[in-house]
Amino acid sequence: QLVAERLRGSTLVMIESNHDRDMLKVGPYPWSVKQRIASNLGHLSNDETARWIREDFDGEAEYLVLGHLSRHCNHPELARLSALQALDYHGSLFFRRAEERVRIALPDRASEWFEL
Template sequence: MGLRFSVLSSGSTGNATLVANGETTLMIDAGFSAKRIDELLQERGVSGEEIQGILVTHEHSDHIKGLGAVARKYNLPIYANEKTWEAMEKAVGKIAEENRRILGTGEARDFGSLRVESFGISHDAAEPVAYCFYDGKQKLSVCTDLGYASDKVKMSIADSDVIVLEANHDIEMLRMGRYPWNIKRRILGDMGHLSNEATGELMSEILSGRIKRIYLAHLSREHNIPDLARMSVRGAMEDRGCFYKDSEFKLCDTYFDRPTPWDTVADL
């Protein structure tokens, strides 16, 4: 079957992603009600009983809203670093001790033949992380909610086959939008979210013959639209001399209200 994934939903209203390899199925974040998560899983032909664990990126509600309820309903282990556990303790509620698992920032863990590595990112949370997934030679990276791409981030995701990567906002739409200035400043800052332009700049630095697809994720419903995100990311890449053919590399959409189709990372 190979390494495959579906972004169940992505945006400021909630986030969750499935990663599977035929032997293991993991979910990243659970930012919806338990009922909604069950609906999203059903759309991808998966039941909660098939999931072996939930990986948490950080404690913001759009990533953990249904975490406790889903973990209790299906008796699932939750993996997060110690600072994230401390920050989300009250919001998650009571979790069985055996299901409170620590996965430290920068640590790798094997779930059968599926290897997971976490790496630190810049965001206004206790200790936010993103994840890389490996199955043999196949590699998927899931990286959202970061204010800027550090050298560590670039190094972590550069040799991926597929990347789920944040393209949160159009800068001018955000500046002209109705948010108070303090929130705009947070989003635009180094502890906020990547803009379309910043995502394009990042891609121009790391794009290689190996990376086949980028899924643009965590788009703001207020300050971005998918067509604009794709156009702006591609434009920013081309402005920096990074040209590509659609047959070689694709920018793909994620959605705030429905899952992406299952995508197999690579046919090797």
């Protein structure tokens, strides 16, 4: 809750959207690693990030950047779609031009430059 509170009013929010739960289940990692990733002390799944967007995101950021995507257990478009669907929960006036403002930080290259 403290993290969500501190992010309110931010100009840019970068939040982890590490894995798709179904892809993690069948992914290449040993079971112990999968358990750690999916635990409360692990990484945020696309679903958990979507929950944060629905429940705690204030919509004030110019950009919402999804980062730390797993190369093996996620796909950029799955993460993006999950975030966009969560934003739709609030209605079209909440985060206008969401298609343009939700960005993906890919794991194998530097992110784009954000002018704020």
